[in-house]
Amino acid sequence: MPQKIFVRDHWPLAQKLAEVVYCNPFEESRWQLERECLGEDYQERYRYVAPGGAEELLAPNLKKLLAMALEFMEAARSKLAKARQVDEGERVVYENLVHFVVYHEFMQKYDRLIEGALAGKPVPGGVSFFYEYRDRQRYFLSVHAATRFSPEQEGLYFALYFQLRRAWLNIYRYLVGGSEAICALRSRIWGSCFTHDMRRYQRSLYNRMSDIVTLITGPSGTGKELVARAVGMSRFVPFDIKTGRFAVDFSEAFYPLNLSALSPTLIESELFGHRKGAFTGALQDREGYFEKCGAFGTVFLDEIGETDASIQVKLLRVLQTRQFQRLGDTALRPFVGKIMAATNRDLPDEIAAGSFREDFYFRLCADRIRTPSLSEVLSGSGAEIGTLVRHIALKVAGPVDAESLAEESIGWIKQNLGSAYQWPGNFRELEQCVRNIMIHGRYEAEDLGLSRVDADRVKEAAGEKLTANQLLSRYAQEIYRRGGSYEETARVLQVDRRTAKRYVLGVD
Numbered sequence: 001m002p003q004k005i006f007v008r009d010h011w012p013l014a015q016k017l018a019e020v021v022y023c024n025p026f027e028e029s030r031w032q033l034e035r036e037c038l039g040e041d042y043q044e045r046y047r048y049v050a051p052g053g054a055e056e057l058l059a060p061n062l063k064k065l066l067a068m069a070l071e072f073m074e075a076a077r078s079k080l081a082k083a084r085q086v087d088e089g090e091r092v093v094y095e096n097l098v099h100f101v102v103y104h105e106f107m108q109k110y111d112r113l114i115e116g117a118l119a120g121k122p123v124p125g126g127v128s129f130f131y132e133y134r135d136r137q138r139y140f141l142s143v144h145a146a147t148r149f150s151p152e153q154e155g156l157y158f159a160l161y162f163q164l165r166r167a168w169l170n171i172y173r174y175l176v177g178g179s180e181a182i183c184a185l186r187s188r189i190w191g192s193c194f195t196h197d198m199r200r201y202q203r204s205l206y207n208r209m210s211d212i213v214t215l216i217t218g219p220s221g222t223g224k225e226l227v228a229r230a231v232g233m234s235r236f237v238p239f240d241i242k243t244g245r246f247a248v249d250f251s252e253a254f255y256p257l258n259l260s261a262l263s264p265t266l267i268e269s270e271l272f273g274h275r276k277g278a279f280t281g282a283l284q285d286r287e288g289y290f291e292k293c294g295a296f297g298t299v300f301l302d303e304i305g306e307t308d309a310s311i312q313v314k315l316l317r318v319l320q321t322r323q324f325q326r327l328g329d330t331a332l333r334p335f336v337g338k339i340m341a342a343t344n345r346d347l348p349d350e351i352a353a354g355s356f357r358e359d360f361y362f363r364l365c366a367d368r369i370r371t372p373s374l375s376e377v378l379s380g381s382g383a384e385i386g387t388l389v390r391h392i393a394l395k396v397a398g399p400v401d402a403e404s405l406a407e408e409s410i411g412w413i414k415q416n417l418g419s420a421y422q423w424p425g426n427f428r429e430l431e432q433c434v435r436n437i438m439i440h441g442r443y444e445a446e447d448l449g450l451s452r453v454d455a456d457r458v459k460e461a462a463g464e465k466l467t468a469n470q471l472l473s474r475y476a477q478e479i480y481r482r483g484g485s486y487e488e489t490a491r492v493l494q495v496d497r498r499t500a501k502r503y504v505l506g507v508d
C-alpha cells in the first residue's frame with residue numbers, strides 16, 4: 001500500500017508550491033500562486049526587480065516560500081526514509097520542491113558562472129560546485145529508491161537549472177522596463193525558451209528545440225536584436241558528468257548576421273562557408289556560421305525581409321533539409337543548430353507585393369515574437385519613461401551622474417515633448433534624446449523628419465508626384481497626428497498656430 005509522506009496540514013500548500021516550479025515567472029499566474037501560498041504574508045511588489053543574486057534571494061516573498069518548502073521537505077524526508085512504497089502524487093510534489101529549493105540555493109553560483117562567461121573571464125573553480133549541488137540533491141532524494149536520481153538525471157537537472165537561470169537573467173539583463181507591454185514581451189521570450197508547458201519541456205523537449213525557428217517582428221529600434229540574444233543565449237546546453245563540463249560556452253554560441261548590409265555572395269560565404277578558390281579572395285577553406293554553430297548554437301538572420309530572392313531560396317532549402325553546402329563545394333553538411341530571424345517589415349505585405357516567398361515565410365513563423373513600439377510601452381504606465389531613461393542615463397553618463405542626467409532628461413521630455421509624443425524612432429530615439437540632452441541640454445525632436453518612417457513617406461510622396469503644398473500639408477497632418485494638437489504642430493513646424501492649422505487642413 002503506497003504511503004503518504006507529507007504531513008496532512010502541509011499537503012495543500014506543498015502542492016501549490018510545487019506548481020510554482022513550472023510557472024512562467026513573468027506571468028500573472030505565478031504571482032497569484034505565490035499570493036495563495038503566502039496569504040497575508042505576501043508582499044506586493046513592483047514587477048521590475050533589478051537582477052542580482054543576493055537581492056533576489058532576499059526578496060521577501062521568495063525567502064518565505066523557500067522557508068516554507070524546506071519545512072515541508074524536512075518533515076516529508078523523515079517519513080520518506082521509513083516508507084516502503086511511496087504515493088506517486090506525493091513523490092512528484094516532493095521532487096518538485098527539491099527542484100525549487102536546490103535551484104535557489106545554487107542560484108548565486110550559477111550567476112557567477114554566467115557573469116564570468118559573459119565577461120570572457122571564467123570563474124576559478126568553474127562548475128566544481130556540481131558535486132556540492134549533487135550532494136544537496138541526494139540529501140533529499142537518495143533516502144528512498146523511489147526518489148533517487150540516476151547520475152544522468154543529476155547531470156540533466158544541473159544543466160536545466162543553468163538554463164533556467166540564464167534565461168531569467170538574460171531576459172532581465174537585456175530588456176528594461178516594468179510596463180505591461182514589456183512584461184508581456186518577457187513572458188513571450190520565456191515561452192520561446194521553454195514552451196508554455198515546462199513539464200513537457202523538462203521531459204523531452206529540452207533537446208528538440210533546434211528545429212523551431214523564431215521570428216521576431218516589430219518596428220525599428222524596439223530591441224529585436226536584444227530579444228534574439230536573450231533567446232539564443234538561453235538555450236539548453238548539456239552537462240557531461242564524466243568530463244565535468246558543459247558541451248559549449250553559451251556566450252560564444254550566438255552568431256548574428258545583418259542580411260541587409262552584405263552582398264549575396266558575402267552572405268552565402270558567412271553562412272555556408274566556402275572552399276578555397278570558390279570566388280576571388282577565397283584564399284582558404286572556411287567554415288560558415290551554419291557549421292560553427294553546432295547543436296547548441298543559434299544563427300540570427302537580422303533584416304530577413306530585405307534578402308534577395310536567391311538567398312531566400314537557399315535558406316529555405318536549409319530549413320527544409322537541415323543540410324547545406326559550402327560555396328564551391330558539393331559535399332552536403334548537416335545543419336544542427338537553431339535559426340532566429342528578425343524584420344521590421346510586414347512580411348505578409350511583402351508576400352503580396354511579390355518580394356518575399358510565401359513558402360519561406362511559413363518556414364520561419366512557427367514561433368513569433370513581436371516587439372512593441374516605444375509609444376505602446378509608455379502608454380500603459382506613467383512611471384515607465386523614468387525607468388527607461390534611468391537605464392539609458394546609467395549607460396551614457398556612468399554611475400556618478402546617472403541620476404542627475406536622468407532627472408534633467410525626464411524633466412525636459414515632460415516639458416517639451418509631453419506624453420503625446422509618439423517616439424517614431426522608438427527606444428533608439430530615446431537613447432539619442434538622452435545623449436542630446438546631456439550634450440546640448442535639449443533634443444531637436446524636429447530632426448526626426450529624417451527618421452526611417454518619414455523617409456519612407458517621402459519616397460511614397462515622390463511616387464505620387466505631389467506638389468510642394470500638398471507635401472507640406474501631408475507633413476503637417478502627420479505631425480498633427482503624432483502630437484494631437486495644433487499647438488504642438490505649430491511648435492514642431494516653428495510657425496504660428498493659425499498657419500499650422502492652415503497647413504493641416506490643406507494649403508492648396
Ligand SMILES: Nc1ncnc2c1ncn2[C@@H]1O[C@H](COP(=O)(O)OP(=O)(O)OP(=O)(O)O)[C@@H](O)[C@H]1O
Nearest residue numbers: 174175176219220221222223224225226344427428
Ligand atoms: N526594452 C529595451 N530595454 C533596453 N534596451 C532596449 C530596449 N529596446 C531597445 N533597446 C535598445 O535600443 C537600441 C535598438 O535596439 P535593437 O538594435 O535591438 O533594435 P531593432 O529592433 O533590432 O532595430 P532595427 O530594426 O533597426 O535593427 C539598442 O541600443 C537597444 O539596447
